[in-house]
Amino acid sequence: MGNSKYNNDVSKIMAKGLMKELARLGINEKRITAIGLGESRPLIYENDLQLIEDKIKRLKADMKNERIEIIITSTAEKM
Secondary structure: OOOHHHHHHHHHHHHHHHHHHHHHOOOOHHHEEEOOOOOOOOOOOHHHHHOOOOHHHHHHHHHOOOOOOEEEOOOOOOO
């Protein structure tokens, strides 16, 4: 939803925000990798979304692409 640049920017802001919150909760920032991927790695592709006729089901499926994936390593080694 929205244009690609905007979505990429929002994704990066959300990832960094989650990283800061995890650090605030006591996880060493050196163990956390936060990367905003925007629309670059969807779980459900646009062509597949368009095949879903029910509007609510399509919105729910699209929301699965609006996610944060985070990696926390066991040591201070970044990925």
